[in-house]
Amino acid sequence: MERPKIINLPKIVDKRGNLSFFESPRQLPFEIARTYWIYDVPGGETRGSHAFKEQNEFIIALSGSFDIVLHDGEKEEKFSLNRSYYGLYIPKMFWRRLENFSTNSLALIVSDKHFNEADYIRDFDEFKINLNEK
Numbered sequence: 001m002e003r004p005k006i007i008n009l010p011k012i013v014d015k016r017g018n019l020s021f022f023e024s025p026r027q028l029p030f031e032i033a034r035t036y037w038i039y040d041v042p043g044g045e046t047r048g049s050h051a052f053k054e055q056n057e058f059i060i061a062l063s064g065s066f067d068i069v070l071h072d073g074e075k076e077e078k079f080s081l082n083r084s085y086y087g088l089y090i091p092k093m094f095w096r097r098l099e100n101f102s103t104n105s106l107a108l109i110v111s112d113k114h115f116n117e118a119d120y121i122r123d124f125d126e127f128k129i130n131l132n133e134k
Helices: 124-133
Strands: 005-008 034-039 047-052 057-063 066-071 076-081 086-090 095-099 106-111
Touching (some): 057 076, 066 086
Antiparallel strands (some): 066 076
């Protein structure tokens, strides 16, 4: 099973302001099919709380910070994102929860699939059953 990992992005330092970018497939291990972002998250709220059967994602904190808690069916692992020059690659079949959003945080998410409600697993017990079937 493929594991989540932090991917460091190019960082071009300039006194006028820094620049970072990602290209597919140079930095990302998939072709991009969809891009979306999460913002204006009220204090104390969480996002996510689901897994994908087939979709892979890459998440960056473009502004502010937040934590991503991943579960592989056996153990949890937390990643704190707070810089725009690295992000977290999350392969399919990892339960994810985004939490601890700072004020004015902006999460950019790119994925290798178009939106498909049937790809979502929104119940943790169902997620564990799906893992055992693979």
